[in-house]
Amino acid sequence: MAQYDYDLFVIGAGSGGVRAARVSAAYGAKVAIAEEHRVGGTCVIRGCVPKKLLVYGSHFAEDLHDAKQFGWDVPECAFDWPRLRDSVLAEVTRLEGIYTNTLDSNKVEVIHERATVTGPHDITLAGGRQVTARTILIAVGAWPARPDCEGAEHGITSNEAFHLETMPKRVVIAGGGYIANEFAGIFHGFGAHVTIVNRTDQILRGYDEQIRDRLLQISMTKGIDFRFHAPFEKVEKQEDGSLIVHTGGGGDPLHADVLMFATGRVPKTRGLGLEEAGVELDKHGAVVVDADNKSNVDSIYAVGDVTNRVQLTPVAIREGQAFADTVFGNKPHRVDYTNIPSAVFSHPPMAGVGLTEAQARNKLGSVKIYTSDFRAMKNVLAGRHERALYKMIVEEQTERVVGLHMIGPDAPEILQAAAVAVKAGLSKQAWDETVALHPSMAEELVLMK
Incomplete structure (x- = not known):
């Protein structure tokens, strides 16, 4: 040997x-x-x-x-x-x-x-x-990844975002995926004015449409700006260190202290x-x-x-x-890639597991959709009008829950446990027969009719 x-x-x-x-x-x-x-x-x-x-x-x-x-x-x-x-x-x-x-x-x-x-x-x-x-x-x-445009070297990526000397007042983020939306919430929370620039008209492609639309609505209400159909053309660095970002699709140039590329990996x-x-x-x-x-x-x-x-x-x-x-262990097995839960730690966070509504209709044909659209108790007393949205996709013929998607406070924490039920293939009846834990946001999962 x-x-x-x-x-x-x-x-x-x-x-x-x-x-x-x-x-x-x-x-x-x-x-x-x-x-x-x-x-x-x-x-x-x-x-x-x-x-x-x-x-x-x-x-x-x-x-x-x-x-x-x-x-x-x-x-x-x-x-x-x-x-x-x-x-x-x-x-x-x-x-x-x-x-x-x-x-x-x-x-x-x-x-x-x-x-x-x-x-x-x-x-x-x-x-x-x-x-x-x-x-x-x-x-x-x-x-x-970085886009191939003039002046792209003046931008940062998520790698450098953790090492900034000072917190910028104006941030332009390129991209519409989870990294872009997470850092938009982070910079906004720290007091920066944030603009997300995306080459298409969609954020978070691949996530359930209703849930991502809700995040867009909430983000805009908070004051985060979005510019769609706007590919990068060039970036100019000024004497004071600030940047001027030129995009296609119309619109004035954007002035920024930091330009962050979140255009994929x-x-x-x-x-x-x-x-x-x-x-x-x-x-x-x-x-x-x-x-x-x-x-x-x-x-x-x-x-x-x-x-x-x-x-x-x-x-x-x-x-x-x-x-x-x-x-090396003489215990051969393979990873099961079905029903992998995922989350976007935006403000508020999103989480999902299984098929989206569009995927379920394409794959299964006839499905039932259950939703709960509500204000969390904490938001009500705080005077915050932000609404959570939970969405359950059920295969009509078998009553099996094939997808669960959420946006709202603590959505990832709630989704992790719920993903076990989706992975196990439990029926909608099994969810309905589970007694609600009251008062909680998670109880909405067993109260959808």
Whole structure:
């Protein structure tokens, strides 16, 4: 048998790579993991964790305002961006240490260098060292895309948003997806005037139409501006550091202190050597894999965002677990991609699982739609007219709940438990027979008629 330096060499220490590395090592494999940036990957270092902390921070603007209606004498409050920024970055560093300790405790060798693939079993490190592995796992994730327009270098992406020196007064955000809408709520909560610029007339494509329309309505009521059918033409930087953003579709140029591109994420495979090693990539640069996460090269696998299947951290973790169990644990299994819950941490947040109404009608034909459109009790007393919307999609013939979509306070927290029922294929009758938990927003799920 051929001898290799490692049984498994993982490139990329994000959520999927770390899970695959530590579980494989626990099965007895000799494992190394290479990371050119920081251990933890997108989610921990520059994604969902620090972003959610900023979401919490920005929401205090509304909470402090609403507290007065609940009897609290709240003085005028000033927001200190550097204090929050530094607290969030300190938490990121703490989590990075936990991830590193987890790898160390499982005897995974951590290599803080860029690694490239130079053959089916060969890896070259940035320092020049060459190593071999029986199996190579690509888990490098994805990276923010930038539009190809004059002056695009003057904009930032979500990566840099966590490191701003000062909080801008005017922010232009390019894109209509979840990152754009989440950061719109964050910057707005911190007092900035926000304009979302999108090349189409839709936000959050792929989410249920009624729910995303409700977010658009609420966002506009809050004072967030939207400019649709507006592709970027050029960006000009002024002497004072401010920007002038020119878009197509009519409309005056936009003046901004910060321009943030949230126009999608692309697999981070450029310069990784995969094509030279014979690995098939799709037109976006994603590693093409089968149901067992294997590429067309038998010794090279990939998990997470680099495969461009479902760009969600929990999915990457499950893929990493399935890879380790299958290849090293003698417990082969595959990830089930049906009924994956997702959330948009906008203001207010959205969450959904299963088929949207449009998807259900296309796939199933005849469906029943149940909705609950209400003001949360807290919003009523606070004098806030913002309305929540819950939507349940039911297959008419079987009465099975095939989709659930929500927008309103704590929607992601409520949806997580409800997703279990959708995943289990429970009927509408099972929901109806469940006693409501009163008074709560979640009780609306079992009261829809």
